[in-house]
Amino acid sequence: MDKVWMAPPFGAGEPKEVDATPAVLTPLMVAGWSQCEPPANTQEVTTHVDD
Amino acid sequence: MSTTRLQEVQICFGFGKQTDIATANLVAAMWRLKKLNAQLANPKLNTENDAEEYGKGHEFATTTFKTSWDTGGTLEKYLSAEMASWAMCFGLGKVVKSGSAGNWIYTCTPLIPANGDATELPYFSFVEQIRPGAGSVIDRLMPGCAVEGWTISIGSGPGRANSKINVEFHGSGKLTEPSAITVPAATVEKLLPSASLTLTINGVDYVTSKNIVSLETSWKNNIRMDAGFYPGSNFQTPGDATTGAIRGRLEFGNRAGALKFVARFDHNSTELTLLKAQTTGTAVIHLQFDANNSLDITWQKVAFATAEVGETDQIVTVAVEATPIYDTTNGIITAVAKCNVDAICQ
Numbered sequence: 001m002d003k004v005w006m007a008p009p010f011g012a013g014e015p016k017e018v019d020a021t022p023a024v025l026t027p028l029m030v031a032g033w034s035q036c037e038p039p040a041n042t043q044e045v046t047t048h049v050d051d
Numbered sequence: 052m053s054t055t056r057l058q059e060v061q062i063c064f065g066f067g068k069q070t071d072i073a074t075a076n077l078v079a080a081m082w083r084l085k086k087l088n089a090q091l092a093n094p095k096l097n098t099e100n101d102a103e104e105y106g107k108g109h110e111f112a113t114t115t116f117k118t119s120w121d122t123g124g125t126l127e128k129y130l131s132a133e134m135a136s137w138a139m140c141f142g143l144g145k146v147v148k149s150g151s152a153g154n155w156i157y158t159c160t161p162l163i164p165a166n167g168d169a170t171e172l173p174y175f176s177f178v179e180q181i182r183p184g185a186g187s188v189i190d191r192l193m194p195g196c197a198v199e200g201w202t203i204s205i206g207s208g209p210g211r212a213n214s215k216i217n218v219e220f221h222g223s224g225k226l227t228e229p230s231a232i233t234v235p236a237a238t239v240e241k242l243l244p245s246a247s248l249t250l251t252i253n254g255v256d257y258v259t260s261k262n263i264v265s266l267e268t269s270w271k272n273n274i275r276m277d278a279g280f281y282p283g284s285n286f287q288t289p290g291d292a293t294t295g296a297i298r299g300r301l302e303f304g305n306r307a308g309a310l311k312f313v314a315r316f317d318h319n320s321t322e323l324t325l326l327k328a329q330t331t332g333t334a335v336i337h338l339q340f341d342a343n344n345s346l347d348i349t350w351q352k353v354a355f356a357t358a359e360v361g362e363t364d365q366i367v368t369v370a371v372e373a374t375p376i377y378d379t380t381n382g383i384i385t386a387v388a389k390c391n392v393d394a395i396c397q
Contacts, residue, residue: 002149002156003149004147004149006147009166020147020149020150022347022387025147025158026158026381026385027381029145029147029158029160029382029385030166030380030381031166032163032166032167034145034168035146
């Protein structure tokens, strides 16, 4: 399933990742949510631990 | 004597949106498409004069003043996946892009300012050229254009003319001549033909029943043209008050959607019953070239405003006009357009 990140209206709240279907997107878009870039903390993080 | 045929005219315009009303698209974000109508996007210079001023000794004008500029035009085209995607994105204003290369999906809804959306539509640049260069006939760039509205018309018949779109647009008035744009190669468009239609309105599948004759649906932004001029909206040549004012914003006004259709009418037809009961339901219009190039328009709730029985080619038909109604959850209209062109309205 194709997914997109959406940010809430007026910048109030955290972005969320949702299914990119009209049934999911339409109510969000009408309510003021807009497409946004994925938050930085969703990127893969590799941790190196010293022995 | 040299003559110029209008078929020489080339247009290209932004498939990407401008960063603001004043900053023109780069050519990398523009595409060249063909059109059907001969109308050119002629800029109009509005002037005034001093005829009514006292102190001249007579009632005649002695000088004129450049007041303002109007730009804009109309694109009449066969309906393609590319043009449909562009018209939905720029015409409705709110866009979510998904999908992947070869199958981009643009989900579009109208902007809702009460929920934090902008009151200005996305802007694009429009270029019109005939023999650009040393022998130029016309070569102009008009940045800061916005879609005033679109109309999609579907008819009965096999030809391309049975699936068309008209897009009207207005500009800020800004004009650059020559355009300094090298028009890109023409984009190959994928037709969304009438024969691909699926249509369900208010619970009735009009294609399965083979009853649909024609369909027209439209959206109009009613852009507040006068409000584009405000103190500080600037001039054709920035800072030069003698060059005429241009608009600094194009805000949509009271928007309106419309849906009307003609269908064959028989004993089982429900249009008059639905009209009398003011029954509401969705209207779902689907056209496609293939799985990756299509258009779905959903009017989230409609009620029939009129339903008049008449005839089409001596067959009894009903002409219906539906009123789109705002649904508290899903709004008024959702358009999902698919095509293989990336970054439309991005």
